[in-house]
Amino acid sequence: MDNNTAAVKAEVPQTPQKKKSKKNRQGKEIWRRYKKSTPAMIGFWLMIIVIAMAVFADVICPYSDCIKQDIMNRLQGPSMAHWFGTDEYGRDEFARIVHGSRSSLWIGVSSSVFSMAIGGFLGAIAAYYGKAVDNIIMRITDVVMTVPPILLSLAVVAALGASMTNLLIALTVSCTPGMIRLVRSVVIGLTDEEYVEAAKSYGASDLRIIFRYIVPNAMGPIIVTLTMNIASMILSASGLSYLGMGIQPPSPEWGSLLSDAESFMFTAPYLLYFPGIFIVIAALSFNLVGDGISDAFDPKLKD
Amino acid sequence: MSEPLLKVKDLEVIYKTDLETVQAVNKISFELNKGETLGLVGETGAGKTTTALAILRLLPERNARVLGGSIEFDGHSIFDITEKEMQKIRGEKISMIFQDPMTALNPVMTVGDQIAESLILHNLEGRSRDQIEKRVEEVLELVGIPASRKKEYPHQFSGGMKQRVVIAMALACNPLLLISDEPTTALDVTIQAQVLSMMTELKEKLGTAMIMITHDLGIIAETCDNVGVIYAGEIIEYGTLDDIFTGEHHHPYTVGLFGSIPNIEKDEPRLHPIEGLMPDPTALPDGCNFSPRCPHCMDICKEVNPDILVNGTHKIKCHLFDDVEGFAATEKEAE
Numbered sequence: 001m002d003n004n005t006a007a008v009k010a011e012v013p014q015t016p017q018k019k020k021s022k023k024n025r026q027g028k029e030i031w032r033r034y035k036k037s038t039p040a041m042i043g044f045w046l047m048i049i050v051i052a053m054a055v056f057a058d059v060i061c062p063y064s065d066c067i068k069q070d071i072m073n074r075l076q077g078p079s080m081a082h083w084f085g086t087d088e089y090g091r092d093e094f095a096r097i098v099h100g101s102r103s104s105l106w107i108g109v110s111s112s113v114f115s116m117a118i119g120g121f122l123g124a125i126a127a128y129y130g131k132a133v134d135n136i137i138m139r140i141t142d143v144v145m146t147v148p149p150i151l152l153s154l155a156v157v158a159a160l161g162a163s164m165t166n167l168l169i170a171l172t173v174s175c176t177p178g179m180i181r182l183v184r185s186v187v188i189g190l191t192d193e194e195y196v197e198a199a200k201s202y203g204a205s206d207l208r209i210i211f212r213y214i215v216p217n218a219m220g221p222i223i224v225t226l227t228m229n230i231a232s233m234i235l236s237a238s239g240l241s242y243l244g245m246g247i248q249p250p251s252p253e254w255g256s257l258l259s260d261a262e263s264f265m266f267t268a269p270y271l272l273y274f275p276g277i278f279i280v281i282a283a284l285s286f287n288l289v290g291d292g293i294s295d296a297f298d299p300k301l302k303d
Numbered sequence: 304m305s306e307p308l309l310k311v312k313d314l315e316v317i318y319k320t321d322l323e324t325v326q327a328v329n330k331i332s333f334e335l336n337k338g339e340t341l342g343l344v345g346e347t348g349a350g351k352t353t354t355a356l357a358i359l360r361l362l363p364e365r366n367a368r369v370l371g372g373s374i375e376f377d378g379h380s381i382f383d384i385t386e387k388e389m390q391k392i393r394g395e396k397i398s399m400i401f402q403d404p405m406t407a408l409n410p411v412m413t414v415g416d417q418i419a420e421s422l423i424l425h426n427l428e429g430r431s432r433d434q435i436e437k438r439v440e441e442v443l444e445l446v447g448i449p450a451s452r453k454k455e456y457p458h459q460f461s462g463g464m465k466q467r468v469v470i471a472m473a474l475a476c477n478p479l480l481l482i483s484d485e486p487t488t489a490l491d492v493t494i495q496a497q498v499l500s501m502m503t504e505l506k507e508k509l510g511t512a513m514i515m516i517t518h519d520l521g522i523i524a525e526t527c528d529n530v531g532v533i534y535a536g537e538i539i540e541y542g543t544l545d546d547i548f549t550g551e552h553h554h555p556y557t558v559g560l561f562g563s564i565p566n567i568e569k570d571e572p573r574l575h576p577i578e579g580l581m582p583d584p585t586a587l588p589d590g591c592n593f594s595p596r597c598p599h600c601m602d603i604c605k606e607v608n609p610d611i612l613v614n615g616t617h618k619i620k621c622h623l624f625d626d627v628e629g630f631a632a633t634e635k636e637a638e
Contacts, residue, residue, distance in 0.1 A: 130365070194406040201359055201401075202394025202421035202472065212420075216411045297411070 034296040043288020050282050054101040065095035067250045075268045084274045087260065093271060097278055100252035103164070105282065107237045107253075111171035112229040118172070119179025120222065124210055126180070127187035138184070141177045149174035150239060157245040167246045171233050182225055186218040193217075220294040227290025231283030238279075254279050306378060307334040308512050309358070309480060314372035316353050316362065323585040327353040329536040329592075330372065335529075337479070340506065340513040342523040344560065345533035346581055351516045352402075354533075355482045358514075359397060360389050377479065395425035398473040400483040404465035404490075408457035414468045415439050415453030421475050442471045446501060463494035470498070474505065481506070481513045487522065499525060520564060524548060529616075532557050535582055535592040542617035552614070552630075554621045555597050591622065599623055 034040055053060070070090035078085045084093035126137040144152070156170035190196065191214065199209050238255010240246040247253040254275045261271035316328040328350040335341050343351045356362045358374055360381055374381040377396065381389070398421070401407040409417060418439045422430065430438065440450035446467040457465060466486065473481055486502070487495040503526050506513055515526055523530055523544075530547045532540040532554065540547065540554040547557065559577035579596040582588055588595055594604040601622060609622045612630040624630045 194401055194403060195409040197361065198399070198401050198407045198469075198472075199409070199420070200361055200393070201399040202476075203390040203392070203424050204394075204420065205390060208424075212412070213409050217409070 030296045040292025043285045046285035061095045096252035104254040108230040108234040111233045114172045115175040119176045123180040123183025127184040145177045223294045227286040230286045309335040310375040315370040325584045338510045340527045342515045342527035342530045349533040350536040394421040397480045398478040400486045402485045446471045484516045539620045546617040
């Protein structure tokens, strides 16, 4: 029944719209499966809240709030005037967290996505073509992996100078080798599958096999790793900020809020709690969403 | 019926690793005309699947080498064309049905999309998306699956239904040649019968030539016009269905194969398997490959590899028939 009505609907529009409606249908199907999982939906709403906070930061409170110093009111606990209290310079912690979400999310999401794109591409090529291609890519990866990630990022930032873009490059570079390894191992497992050989037997080209057969089947573990990376990238960025290599003060960023609060751990612990809670919420929401998406993509877990 | 559709001549394939060389296919030759079915029977590891993969040029590049011989399909030599041209032949003119339907389907694509794949790749008639969908439905109905199920995923189908989907995929472009690699081994007997009779029916309807690879003589008897018995990478007996099943003279291995089938009329307590194992393909014996297991082994068998002896349509590669009337080593003269 359901299938029939869907087919009828899809056949009504003319050819140019046809493709779109098909995509839509698949999207709807995935969304329908996604909705069934409660944790995934909790993660989804948390993610919406965090993203909304970043997008509407200026509406929630003006940027000036988070850099305006008020030395008379330093280290005040949470109150009606300052919801999350004030820091060592009397700046409103709530405003700093709201505005800090912008750089934190941007860094976390974009460095993970970039590293997935680069790592996915290189890993898939290494696994699919094997031999020399595999050797060259993987040996370079090995070399990069021997350098501890934080040192690697430091080196990149030190060479290029401290800025948002360079921080992004540094984090992407340090995150990519792991992604290459993951994708390579997943793809190697998949190239031996009989349906890949079957696809070859009816004349599919290499590119088509990679993008239609291997990538969709590899999506599950990759998405989960991606969302885990987002959380760890937010934390790495804070580490670099702490060393003065990341976001430059006075701009707020969750990681640097946390490291600033360190010296007041016993007198003003709330300065530690609030950024910490938001980092956890952001990380958790991305992880839950990632899990939910990878399940929704897997037709075997359908219904 | 002048030129045969497929001509395999002296095909030799080895698998080479650092440690050893496996002689998988040793000088196999056969021909196949349009609309005919050739059965290839033999034990596991006899080189049946390797032959099939060689025809599609899908041998694993890492370790497989074609040492010699030629494969001509539709007048073109398969080994002389580019990969691009080969991709055009695969799926459109030659398609393959794989052994295990459970793994031959992509789990994240709907069956309709998978059948549509080869139609999209070989879109000669410039079909629109709608026409392709229509063709997908047609093919599905052809193999006995309701068209409404095209939006379902492989795991929602049973084994027999999956095999039908795999067959539908192979038939989508009306190929000239269909290679079925043990299409029914993964199925139970009742489904096996259904699938086989469906394939025979389709073959007659569409005029497709077929190579049926199997180790089941029953399937051969049911579907084939010609039969090649493969042993250790060689065709040791070749002939029409009648030659093999009712003919007078047989290669001792073929006799052994038939002897291994339980006979329902004779009440025998034991089966009669062929004694011994297939020779190690990394170290084939001198002389005839079957000699170590052959009940009629003579001295000459251990030294000289027999020639192919021809009697009409019937070919046997065995010294036993060197002096039998009607058999002549014509292969030699031709060279």
